[in-house]
Amino acid sequence: MPSSDTHGDTKQATAVGLTDLIRGVIKMAPSAPSMIKHAPGLIHRPPEAKRTIGSIFQKHAGAHPDRPFIRFEGRSLTYGEVNRRVNRFAALLSEDGVGKGDVVAILSKNNPTDLMVMLATVKLGAVAGMLNYNQRGKVMAHSVSLLDAKVLIHDPDCVEGFESIPVESRPPHVYDFAELDAAAEGRSEENPAVTATLPASTKAFYIFTSGTTGMPKASVMSHNRWFANLSGIGGLAVRLRHSDTMYVPLPLYHNNALSVSLGSVLASGACIAIGRSFSASKFWDDVILNRATAFCYIGELCRYLLAQPEKPTDRQHAVKVIIGNGMRPEIWDEFSERFGIERIVEFYGASELNLAFVNAFSVKRTAGFCPLPYKIVEYDDHGEPRRDEQGRLTEVAKGGTGLLIAEISERVPLDGYTDAEATEKKVIRDAFTDGDAYFNSGDLVRDQGFAHIAFVDRLGDTFRWKGENVATTEVEAALDSFPAVAQSVAYGVEIEKADGKAGMGAIKIRDGEDLDPKALADHLYGHLPSYAVPLFVRVVEDFEQTSTFKNRKVELREEGYTKAGDDAVYVLAGRDKGFVDYYDDYPADVANAKAPKG
Template sequence: MSPSGETIKARDLLRGVIKTAPDVLTLNKGLFNLLTVKPDSPSSIGLMLQRWAQKQPQHTALLFEDRRWTYAELNAWANRIAAVLRAQGIQKGDKVAILMDNRAEVLACAAAVVKLGAVAGMINHQQRGDVLAHSLKLTHSKAMIIGEECIDALQGAGFGPDQQPDIAWLWEGDAEAPEGWLDLRARSDEASAMNPPETARVTMRDPCFYIFTSGTTGLPKASVMTHYRWARGMAGLGQMTMRLKNDDVFYCCLPLYHNNALTVSWGAVMGAGCTLALSRKFSASRFWDEIRRFDATAFSYIGELLRYLLNKPETPNDRNHRVRVITGNGLRPELWDAFQQRFGIEHISEFYGASESNLAFANGFGLNKTAGFCPLPFAIVEFDADEEKPVRNAKGFMKKVKRGGVGLLITEITDRAPFDGYTDKKAGEAKLLRDVFKKGDCWFNTGDLIRDQGYRHIQFVDRVGDTFRWKGENVATTEVEAALNRFEGIEQAVVYGVEIPGADGRAGMAALTLAEGVTFDGAALAEHLTTALPAYAVPLFIRLKAEQQTTGTFKFRKVDLKREAFDPAQIDEPLYVLADRSKGYEPLSAGIFSQIQGGQLRL
């Protein structure tokens, strides 16, 4: 492999194949499951949980804080919740929204919903206001399970028993359920723990989860996850790539509304029948303490998480753990070696995938600085960065980049790799590219720039379009622009992502045009945005412009804005930075810019 990891050579693959030899049985099991699972197979997530409960009832399935559940106990817990939901009329095809902080109850509720053949809408508990209301509406839920810690957010979004009396409202918490709510704990304690008969009638083709993604329209979109795609992830990542064993303990500090937790982490665990150790949230200061407390042998990540761990001071305990394999996406090539060497991680199983994508790439051979390979049809095509769309030739067809080149990743839609889409059909159609290489073909547009490393391996480079990634989350510019435009005195708002040295992804920046006679109030704007948006979506930089540039079709032109970023030397307009949220936006001087560039000031 080249030093930067740009291309893969035959000798790299040979070394990778040799490394997998000790795990050939697990690898072959994953390959068998990947090749034999069919969309119409009579199997499901609920049935897999049920089978593990029968096969190894006393084996630990889940750890959370100081609590522990065996497979028999977790299965029975999910069965009791399913019985409560059935009593409220929930049946196959119905939708049930789940809004809670990251805790064991989320997993039990999700398992209960899918056991009935219903769909669990996994709501991001960081959302607020209009964004949360939009997500809840997208689920078209017949019932909603709400954690007591999320009641204020729910009410702020205009939802509750008084506003939507036709929905079954289930309260999950220590406090007594308010009027109009059903106490889920009390009712499930008295419910039957028998396996629901509905589980046997669920097929792989049926939807199981709604996973929310920002997309390019601004507000979240609900991508449809089926049991089939979940099972393929279990086989491809958990069995073929990570090759987990029954005695492994998999630590997950990512939110269960995210596919890296619900599909990748739990799927890997279910493929091996091992243990999931769930954390309420990520903390760089206590991460390795929790790893050691749970005696974890594997964990999941997003790229920024590993950077936070690397930024912590080195300690003699850095290698005092049993972790041998980690899986996730977004690990930058420049961090790969440093992380692996400092913490002594034997196998980094980087992968590529998206909630709505029909394919995934997995680093099955344990190679460095790659998101892995995929045996199914995909292409990396030339991309026009200025127009932010793929290039077509005179005949209207696209052209693949050469090995080592960077382009837009697209994946072919076939019977073996269907596109399950979004709940919004128009949003799903917008992600499709037709007549790509020949008339009549259909491909999924990932919206990602990828490097072709050769031998069907890829390396993630960047996201394109109106969505950028920051703090491990997708940020839709139109969502941020909408929040800015609700602030009095802002006439126009253009949001885009800018690079910060030493940080993954792109930080938010907004170019604002104020109404005539309005004076910029950085403190008030910061207070407004931190209330209206999740923390990761709040822009770190503000640029004031007298007039915005637009294209011939009246779209805001962002190319120059992105290029100039927040450099005072290139910009003769007022610039502001959000270095301290308690103070709000403050003028960005050349000195502060130098501190950001040099890493002395971290945002």
């Protein structure tokens, strides 16, 4: 079985001991009443129950209308104010023909309207299609086509993304924020009657995730699965009080924001503070301005904060608990001590995955535990589960590293993607017994004992960078469409002390053509989200034949940017400078957030 024991992210992710768990349980004691309230929601969530995001939000609004719900740039909106505006939006959408199962496409950067449109949509039993505003061109057009929306609402700050959507692909009703407010003026502020009738099995929103096909897939989040975040992560692990404020610097199209953070807020009727965008230098200033007591993160965000010079605001905030994924084991203690964070609630999950792990017991350097059924199994050289002579899968030994798969059952259903064929490709059938079914996470994890795991790596052609999954086929398509490139191979490479894997492309230049590194960078920025533009480009003489192409790709990944021989290697300096010649300090500059710029 392939091994990843040397992977830097998990070297310090040691086994979880009984003493660690006992300490964690003792610390949880003051929160016991709230945890007992939420525990049933993790174990049993009937799909027919009349319980949705909209119903729990308006319940808080009815009980505590004057309590702050959204805070943005220091200004607060109460539950009552937001609910009234949400209801006006819902009334307008309903007049536009939006009902149960219909889709409202939302293209927006972080702001209160973004969140309120989502709430209005799900109150009607419709589905909020949360478009990634970094997408452009064919990728954006593809995402919009998957939604088949009745209404598109867009933020004026997303003009490039909006203009990427072909006119003929736009739905019949399109509003920018000003048009939306004007059209909703005077509409009913009463809660929509349909909200109380909606079962938990209703689809809530679509979250876009890159797949190995090279084009985004829309994963489905039902209200029922969203409530697993509310109960299991919010109620049992994060444990906010109604007086707390959760600061969200991540895009609202990201599940860490929309499911994990909002779920934690609505578990207790707390406040959500929306950051316009992440800035490492101004992060703590915005946290303090918005009076936050918690925030959500991805690992890269934490590393960027540590790379900043120390300053008084490092400890002048009120944050005591943070929730997210990707916290590197080697920076765990340093981050906690420097910024005075009492609890780091690391979790593991994915938009399409039917379970999650969460560090509810405050154990260090773990992605947490999961009470739902899963297995960690052996895998082959292509990242697929390995079957034995009887056609069955084999679990790794205790403490071992392997492919995580999650059981699919009536108790733990799979929402999957909008594309049924794409969903089926991720399902493993007859894994251990005839008729069983498991979802292939595509992720390598380490068993830490007591139902805890540590994340190790992403298997297959998709790698993770800046909190986003990047499909190598999408990067290759962008590289191949550059006139001077005859052929390309894309892959992820490790950078010491950096989270995830940075993109690298090996390219063969067409005969008679010269490579213009700046023009190549401009081309890639025009065809890819910024996080998907490769940081390294290696110019090769030729590639091996197609029959051994996958093996060559593995070799290129292993050679990375340090063993390229005589091949020219360029590195991304940013939008303004484009690609420049490789220099020895570049990996360190990336790790310290000094490159690329822009």
